[in-house]
Amino acid sequence: MIRLRVGIPSETRPGERRVALSPEGVASLVAVGFQVAVQADAGHRAFYTDEEYRHAGAEIVPEPGAVCGEADIVLRVLGPSDTDSPTEVCRFKPGTTLVSFLAPVSNPRTVKALADGEVTAFSMDLVPRITRAQRMDALSAMSTIAGYKAALLAASRLPKFYPLLMTAAGTIPPARVLIIGAGVAGLQAIATCRRLGAVVEAFDVRPAVKEQVESLGAKFVAMDIVTDDAQDASGYAKEVSGDTHSKELDLIGNRMAKNDVVITTALIPGRPAPKLITRDMVRRMPPGSVIVDLAAMNGGNCEATVPGQEVVVDDVLIAGPLDLLSDMAHDASRMYSKNIVEFLLNLAPEGNMKLDLEDPILRDTLVTHQGKVVHEPTRLALQREGQS
Numbered sequence: 001m002i003r004l005r006v007g008i009p010s011e012t013r014p015g016e017r018r019v020a021l022s023p024e025g026v027a028s029l030v031a032v033g034f035q036v037a038v039q040a041d042a043g044h045r046a047f048y049t050d051e052e053y054r055h056a057g058a059e060i061v062p063e064p065g066a067v068c069g070e071a072d073i074v075l076r077v078l079g080p081s082d083t084d085s086p087t088e089v090c091r092f093k094p095g096t097t098l099v100s101f102l103a104p105v106s107n108p109r110t111v112k113a114l115a116d117g118e119v120t121a122f123s124m125d126l127v128p129r130i131t132r133a134q135r136m137d138a139l140s141a142m143s144t145i146a147g148y149k150a151a152l153l154a155a156s157r158l159p160k161f162y163p164l165l166m167t168a169a170g171t172i173p174p175a176r177v178l179i180i181g182a183g184v185a186g187l188q189a190i191a192t193c194r195r196l197g198a199v200v201e202a203f204d205v206r207p208a209v210k211e212q213v214e215s216l217g218a219k220f221v222a223m224d225i226v227t228d229d230a231q232d233a234s235g236y237a238k239e240v241s242g243d244t245h246s247k248e249l250d251l252i253g254n255r256m257a258k259n260d261v262v263i264t265t266a267l268i269p270g271r272p273a274p275k276l277i278t279r280d281m282v283r284r285m286p287p288g289s290v291i292v293d294l295a296a297m298n299g300g301n302c303e304a305t306v307p308g309q310e311v312v313v314d315d316v317l318i319a320g321p322l323d324l325l326s327d328m329a330h331d332a333s334r335m336y337s338k339n340i341v342e343f344l345l346n347l348a349p350e351g352n353m354k355l356d357l358e359d360p361i362l363r364d365t366l367v368t369h370q371g372k373v374v375h376e377p378t379r380l381a382l383q384r385e386g387q388s
Contacts, residue, residue: 004033004072005036005071007036007074008039008058008074009039009042012078012088013081015326016077017329018077019077021333022048022333022337023043028341032350037058038060038061045329046329046332048330073344078101079102079107092119094117097121097122098120098121099347100121102123108378111367118370119368120369123365123367126364126365126375127361128364135339136342136346145325145331147185159288163196174199176198176200177261180202180262180301181266183265186202186265187212189263201220201255205223252276261291262285262290262292264277264295274301275300275301276301285314290319293321294321294324304318355369
């Protein structure tokens with residue numbers, strides 16, 4: 001039997017320190033019959049050594065061209081960028097399967113390059129939110145890390161204590177934190193801020209998350225809204241009507257003046273981040289307050305956010321971090337590795353490729369196949385750009 005060869009190249013995006021597969025993940029794949037080749041030092045920035053990979057059964061390969069060019073399946077954290085996609089895709093032989101985060105609607109040129117190169121590409125950010133796919137849900141795994149790190153970032157920047165302190169110098173009240181968006185990242189931010197001793201409240205347009213918010217010890221800030229207007233069939237928040245948006249802006253603006261920290265996590269899949277914090281709202285916050293905008297990569301939830309920077313506006317620090325996951329590269333890689341191993345074992349059970357498009361996990365995550373863009377939203381995005 002011919003054993004499928006899996007390649008793990010080093011990540012190429014500036015500042016990216018994660019690696020797609022941990023040594024533990026290598027051992028899992030080797031145990032079911034895969035060959036695994038890892039580019040030398042691919043795991044170094046995530047604190048995994050080549051020796052650990054060798055011990056797990058991987059072959060260490062010095063050049064990325066050899067890793068990708070000889071692999072049947074390439075596993076990455078982030079797919080080729082729109083800027084570098086022609087060069088990177090040229091390393092793949094026709095018929096190669098790529099599994100990574102692709103954000104295909106936002107990166108249509110990358111998708112077209114993959115289709116033109118006859119690469120079969122799966123996007124880990126499209127894993128459906130169904131019970132059987134939970135172990136493959138890399139988006140939720142990374143959101144857990146982002147929420148945790150956002151809470152710590154805010155605490156480190158706030159010129160106040162988080163917990164209530166009773167000292168010889170008097171009683172210091174706890175910090176007050178508002179979390180906007182109670183998805184996976186928001187819930188983890190709530191839990192972390194509560195563990196640090198802050199008083200936390202959370203807002204979300206989906207009434208269904210109220211119980212989860214309150215179970216973590218936070219107050220749920222609600223407004224009257226029709227549930228169907230707030231979330232899609234998978235439970236993700238969706239773009240709301242103009243009237244609903246006006247109501248949520250009024251509510252958020254009123255709450256911000258009462259909080260020392262605001263952490264925003266509101267994202268709509270495949271769309272720019274909704275603007276939920278205006279400059280006028282920033283001015284209402286107490287001097288020294290902190291906003292951490294986890295939607296910065298998609299343009300930010302705050303009008304004053306500068307992606308990748310920390311800026312001070314009206315004595316309020318606004319952070320738009322882009323590298324929180326790389327700051328946790330070791331455990332982020334470990335979690336992603338488990339997700340992608342589960343995905344690969346579903347795609348190629350017992351080491352044999354089985355592209356079953358009746359499987360909703362494979363059908364929903366498939367972006368390119370046999371020279372075509374098969375992910376409908378991305379295909380439409382390419383048509384709008386005038387590309388076939």
